[in-house]
Amino acid sequence: MAAKEDRVVLAARALEVGYRGRALLPPVDFEMRPGQLWGLIGPNGAGKTTLLRTLLGLQPRVAGELERGDGVRVAYVPQREDAGPGVPGRAKDVVADGLDRGWSFLDPVAHWRRRPEVRRALAEAGAAAFANQRFLELSEGQKQRVRVAGALVSSPDLLVLDEPTSAMDQAGEHAVFDLLEALRVSRNLAVLVVSHHAHLMLQHVTHLLFVDRECRTVAAGAVDEVLSDPCVRAHFAEGGFEHPQASGVTEGGRP
Amino acid sequence: MTAADAPTLAQFFEAWDLFRDPALSGAVAGALLGWLGVYVVLGRMVFLSAALSQAAGLGVALAFWAGAAAGTAGASTGASWLSPWLGSIGMTGLATLLLLADRSPGGIRREAALGFAYLAGAAGTLAVGTRIAAEAHDIDTLLFGSAVAVVPGDFRLLLAVAAGLLLLHAWTVRGMAQAAFSSEAARVRGLPVGLLRILLFGSLAVAISVCTRVIGALPVFALSVLPAVAATRLAPSVRGALLLATVFGALSGFAGYVVAFLYSLPVGASQTLLAAVLVAAAFLAGLPASLRMRAARYRRGIAGPGTP
Incomplete structure (x- = not known):
């Protein structure tokens, strides 16, 4: 039996997501393992929510395979509760x-x-x-x-959070990511975070899942690997973001 | 009527045998609708209970009409082949299916379907009422509530339905609350959210159809909204709100009947007004906590939105 650290928590193989049988994005392959902090990023309307909902099993996949490891428990923190802010507790x-x-x-x-x-x-x-x-x-x-x-x-073995830092200032955002990083280490937890704050993500994540319908890109893997994708680099350059890992991006967003 | 002629509480309890079933029907219906109303109010589905109660009213009216048209004796007592119970449950079930079928983004079509069910139910009941003159009193009863017209069979059925539904909901309360208020997180953790939601809507349909037949559409709408509004203002948790709304609903249903007797008011209006008084009292009682919360938000606004 594989050691707990080596086991795959969630694996996608040629996974296509979309609606009514029509794929929004190209197929994607990745494997999430314990102790990894994944960031799901992309521009607004890029297909992040569709991919996230598919990974969580909240909507059917269009094609490909999506596998959860044996006995893997997933916990999800949505951006908003269904009933709004009025529920007492x-x-x-x-x-x-x-x-x-x-x-x-x-x-x-x-x-x-x-x-x-x-x-x-x-x-x-x-x-x-x-x-x-x-x-x-x-x-x-x-x-x-x-x-x-x-x-x-x-x-849980996999913790998924959708925009956990919305409506927060910079200090609050960092506090949330510091907490997630601490949990990843202390619990050897796999974490997947969706955020449009790419700059903040890159300071904390170990892996990236980048999606963009415009340039028909889905890139998944270690941060360095994903940042080598031209579309990803263009995305960071357009955001005016400078980071050692995203260096090499020329003006206009192309290497 | 002079003050000396006005009925007294002592007279009410002297005639308890006469008033027992309708007064207790108000209490039982209020308790059931109070509990379910928490899901209605917090789920922002207030118009749902109005629409379902009107649909139930139309079902009862159609049953009367069908009975009268067929010349069936005892249509008003539910002895015809299409009893008011069946009419009520059938129409409420149909309206519930119509609402559950909506999958539009943001529930836009559901809003329209609610409006349709409400208006078609209300107008249909009034229109059918003009065709069954002999049953006109019953149409008023099912729209606005009745003073004395609760037959023992109706009361026993209401009691059985209320006991069954309240037990079921008390047992499944944690799952039901999560399916209603945080459905996606619950689905990810494997809770049977779809089944629980069907159970919730089914319970609402049955409760509203049975209660509408017994106490009328107006008090059913009022008791499925107002006690829950008062309870959610005061209770610290969902379970606390469910219990408090049950108590408030029972109190409004029973005391509303007593007040109607004492002041010669229509029962449905009296029950509704009493529940409205509870809402006003709850808002006053909750004012200090609300002001504290606003002050805390204001202080955080000065300190910054992300203050940990």
Whole structure:
């Protein structure tokens, strides 16, 4: 049996995503493993959400294969909750919701029995201090820590976050990525983050998944590898971004 | 009527045998609709219960009309081949299927379907009502609520449906709340979100159709919205809101009936107004917490939006 570190958490082989049988993007291949922090980036309307929803199993793939490793648990932190901001609940209630998997919600005392896990997840995400506060009263940074704790409480192997730093200032954004990086190391967790803040991503991620419908590109792999793609380099150059790994980009975005 | 002639609370309880079933029907319907109303209010589907209750009203009216047209004796008591129960559940089920079928982005078509169901139900009930003059009283009853007209069979059915649905929802509360308020994260964790949503909409359809037949469309709409609005203002959690809305709903349904007796008001209007008073009281009671939250947001606004 493969060591835990070597096992594949999520693998795509010639995966095509889209709607009603029509692919939006070219096929993509990649393998996510424990301890990797993947950034899913691309311009607005590039197909990031479609790819993300397909990877999560929320919409069917058009073609190719998508495999989850045996027993791999996925936790997802969406950008927004369905019901908007009016749902009442304390931070610890929001975290406890993450305990349920499959049909476990039918066990009426499961949450009561697993309170220590909720406390541990809150502490790990740096949210223990406001566990009893109403979720709605928290700052955006605090809310995001609670959401991450809610994802961690189910002991996932892959943590997926959609735009976790929207509505935050730069310090808040860095705090979230620092937290994710710490979790990646301490839990040997595979993390996939969607963000349009490419500059911030490059400071934290180990791997990139770049999509762009305009230039029909899907590039996946280690950061250096992906940054060698002309379309990716053009994207970074147009954003006025300078980074050692993205150097070599000439004016106009072409190497 | 002078103050001396006005009915008293003592008289109400002296005649308890007469008022027991309708008063308790208000309480039971209020409790059931209060619980389910939390999903309606927090899921921003307030118009759903209005549309379903009107559709239920049309179903009952059509059943009366069919019974009268066929010359069936006892149409008003539900003895015809198309009983008011069946008419109510059938039309509510049809409206629910119409709403569930919508897959439009942002639910745009669902809004239109809700409007259609509401207007067709309301206008249809009134129009059918003019064709069944002998049952005109029943049409008023099912639209605005009744003072005394709850037969024991109706009460027993309401009690059984309410007990069954409340037990089911208490057992599945964690899954139901996640399917309603954070469905994508729940689906990723393998919860049967589709099934739970069908169960939720099915429960709403059954509860609204049965309650509309017993207490009328107006109080059904009111009790499925107002107690939940008051409860979500005060409760610290979804489960707290569900319990509080159940209590508020039962209180509005029962006390609304008593107030209607004491002040000679229409029962549906009285139940609705009492629930509205609870909402106003809840907003006043929740004001300090709301001001604290606004102040905290203001302070964070000064300190910066990303303040950790």
